[in-house]
Amino acid sequence: MGKKYGPIKSGVKWFKILVAKIVFFVLGRAFQSATKHDPDIKKEISVWREGFVLIMRVLPNGPRMVLEKLNGRLKYRGAKYDDGDLVISFKNIECAFLVLTPQVGAAQAFAERRMTVKGDLGNAMIFTRCLTILLGHLYPQFICRRLVKRVAPMPLKKQMIKLVINVVGIPFGL
Amino acid sequence: MLPSYYEFFNPVKILSGKNALDNLPYELEQLGAKRPIIVTDKGVIKAGLIQVVKSAFDSSGMVIGAIYDDVPPDSSSDVVNQIVAVYRENGCDAIVAVGGGSPIDTAKGVNIVLSENSDDLMKFEGADRLKAPMKPFIVIPTTAGTGSEVTLAAVIKNTAKNVKMAFASHLLFPKIAILDPRMTTTMPPHITAMTGMDALAHSMEAYTCLQKNPLSDAYATAAIKLIAQYLPKAVENGKDMEARMAMANAATMAGAAFSNSMVGMVHSLGHATGAICHIPHGLAMSIFLPFGLEYNLPKTEAMVAELLLPLGGEAEYVKVAAGQRAARTIVLVRKFQQTLFDLCGLPRTLKEAGVPKNKLEEIAKTAINDGTLSFNPEELDLNDALNVLNEAYS
Numbered sequence: 192m193g194k195k196y197g198p199i200k201s202g203v204k205w206f207k208i209l210v211a212k213i214v215f216f217v218l219g220r221a222f223q224s225a226t227k228h229d230p231d232i233k234k235e236i237s238v239w240r241e242g243f244v245l246i247m248r249v250l251p252n253g254p255r256m257v258l259e260k261l262n263g264r265l266k267y268r269g270a271k272y273d274d275g276d277l278v279i280s281f282k283n284i285e286c287a288f289l290v291l292t293p294q295v296g297a298a299q300a301f302a303e304r305r306m307t308v309k310g311d312l313g314n315a316m317i318f319t320r321c322l323t324i325l326l327g328h329l330y331p332q333f334i335c336r337r338l339v340k341r342v343a344p345m346p347l348k349k350q351m352i353k354l355v356i357n358v359v360g361i362p363f364g365l
Numbered sequence: 366m367l368p369s370y371y372e373f374f375n376p377v378k379i380l381s382g383k384n385a386l387d388n389l390p391y392e393l394e395q396l397g398a399k400r401p402i403i404v405t406d407k408g409v410i411k412a413g414l415i416q417v418v419k420s421a422f423d424s425s426g427m428v429i430g431a432i433y434d435d436v437p438p439d440s441s442s443d444v445v446n447q448i449v450a451v452y453r454e455n456g457c458d459a460i461v462a463v464g465g466g467s468p469i470d471t472a473k474g475v476n477i478v479l480s481e482n483s484d485d486l487m488k489f490e491g492a493d494r495l496k497a498p499m500k501p502f503i504v505i506p507t508t509a510g511t512g513s514e515v516t517l518a519a520v521i522k523n524t525a526k527n528v529k530m531a532f533a534s535h536l537l538f539p540k541i542a543i544l545d546p547r548m549t550t551t552m553p554p555h556i557t558a559m560t561g562m563d564a565l566a567h568s569m570e571a572y573t574c575l576q577k578n579p580l581s582d583a584y585a586t587a588a589i590k591l592i593a594q595y596l597p598k599a600v601e602n603g604k605d606m607e608a609r610m611a612m613a614n615a616a617t618m619a620g621a622a623f624s625n626s627m628v629g630m631v632h633s634l635g636h637a638t639g640a641i642c643h644i645p646h647g648l649a650m651s652i653f654l655p656f657g658l659e660y661n662l663p664k665t666e667a668m669v670a671e672l673l674l675p676l677g678g679e680a681e682y683v684k685v686a687a688g689q690r691a692a693r694t695i696v697l698v699r700k701f702q703q704t705l706f707d708l709c710g711l712p713r714t715l716k717e718a719g720v721p722k723n724k725l726e727e728i729a730k731t732a733i734n735d736g737t738l739s740f741n742p743e744e745l746d747l748n749d750a751l752n753v754l755n756e757a758y759s
């Protein structure tokens with residue numbers, strides 16, 4: 192009998208998928224809350240039409256975060272749709288893990304071609320600016336310095352918004 | 366320093382040199398094509414360049430399916446659809462673009478619509494949206510600037526919405542680029558100057574933007590060296606074959622560099638100014654380049670200092686103290702601008718270019734939504750953009 196050859200099924204990175212799911216949930220809720228409480232983010236997304244759908248996902252069939260513009264705000268919609276106006280895709284779960292945990296900033300990840308964008312690039316730029324503000328609400332400045340090109344100052348007003356997003360926005364979806 | 370990760374891709378076969386064009390029918394045949402459509406514009410026709418292309422077909426037994434010569438400055442989706450119809454009516458099987466960035470990008474759009482067998486170009490906007498294998502596609506540049514003959518990108522105006530759509534896909538690369546000095550000798554001095562400055566902007570931004578890598582660096586510095594030496598010569602004497610050949614090669618190398626490492630704020634501001642005030646792309650590049658280099662300096666000082674060697678030459682590089690080199694590079698870029706102004710009156714400021722001051726705010730708003738800005742090393746918000754525009758105004 193000769194040696195037998197056959198197909199090998201790929202494994203599953205359960206842990207990293209779980210982490211991505213959790214971060215997407217937190218990010219989605221934070222984004223939703225920020226469109227209510229942060230005037231800068233509110234202003235940025237004001238140009239999006241009602242019903243605008245933004246998706247961040249992991250290829251090929253990984254976790255995703257869906258946000259939809261309803262009543263002038265972004266609403267976190269779990270994994271409701273699989274296509275939208277702006278779809279940002281991580282090429283694989285390792286790329287997503289690096290960005291979401293957050294070891295690498297979005298600009299660097301984009302430059303390194305770790306993500307692809309479907310849709311109008313102008314909307315992608317708007318999203319990037321929102322993400323930069325949002326990261327300031329989620330992480331302390333010393334982490335943000337690693338993630339964004341320039342860390343914006345955090346005046347008292349912004350500190351308050353940060354508090355609201357973290358205390359009621361993320362846990363209760365408000 | 367090596368980047369932690371990068372990708373580099375440049376699959377275009379280059380034919381460069383005297384009479385390179387004569388190989389066009391052979392290369393088409395190699396690609397399995399028999400009836401190419403030629404996509405070009407009125408300026409190229411007027412310069413008599415299509416005659417040169419036609420004569421390359423003589424005795425080849427091939428048929429030119431059609432010659433479309435109505436491409437407007439900057440490409441548009443309407444024109445793309447018209448050309449698709451002409452291609453189909455005439456049973457063409459390949460695309461040959463003859464011209465500057467406008468006909469080249471238009472031809473890329475045509476290739477998208479034909480290959481994806483769709484009538485809606487917009488569906489493919491963005492990065493990596495194309496799937497279908499493309500039609501054989503050959504580019505013969507007649508300007509030395511955009512590098513579009515070796516890039517994966519196309520910028521096409523959506524006529525209905527009056528916005529510029531950007532396309533990027535590894536499938537958009539032409540199969541072959543033919544650099545024949547006969548095709549650029551007819552360029553008038555001011556077009557030579559501004560398209561050459563586009564190439565300089567490509568190489569300098571490629572060398573300093575976020576996705577720079579050792580391969581793109583090599584192309585970028587080689588391009589800068591040629592441009593520094595030959596662009597003034599090509600502007601001064603359009604018939605200087607050596608200068609024309611050098612600039613064609615430089616533009617192609619700069620294209621290969623930036624197609625991989627991308628460009629930044631000089632292009633963001635340039636695209637926005639072009640869209641709103643209709644000034645030629647290369648002119649905008651020439652005006653914004655020194656300001657972009659200056660603005661990013663806190664993040665890129667060491668890189669800009671290195672550029673003094675290809676730009677200023679060895680003697681200059683050795684003469685200037687290490688700490689002064691970045692600033693000196695920018696001084697030389699401004700001197701270069703001045704040389705081109707003296708030679709052919711190439712505008713140095715937005716004011717000289719006829720940009721109305723009351724448009725600056727609108728330009729700034731558009732610029733910060735331009736995709737190229739994500740690759741810029743330094744953050745640039747609305748206020749920053751407005752400041753740079755005001756500085757570049759006069």
Ligand SMILES: NC(=O)c1ccc[n+]([C@@H]2O[C@H](COP(=O)([O-])OP(=O)(O)OC[C@H]3O[C@@H](n4cnc5c(N)ncnc54)[C@H](O)[C@@H]3O)[C@@H](O)[C@H]2O)c1
Pocket residue numbers: 406407408409412414438439440464465466467468470507508510511512513516517518519520548549550551552553556560563646647
């Ligand atoms: N795809 C890319 O990677 C890329 C990069 C940079 C710029 N672009 C695009 O390219 C376009 C600009 O291209 P361009 O700067 O080459 O200009 P162009 O193609 O618009 O040509 C400018 C003018 O020069 C004339 N001309 C061209 N060659 C000539 C010749 N040999 N003799 C006489 N006249 C000649 C043309 O008829 C036209 O009137 C812009 O739309 C820009 O957005 C694309």
Ligand SMILES: [Fe+2]
Pocket residue numbers: 511563566567632646650
């Ligand atoms: Fe350019």
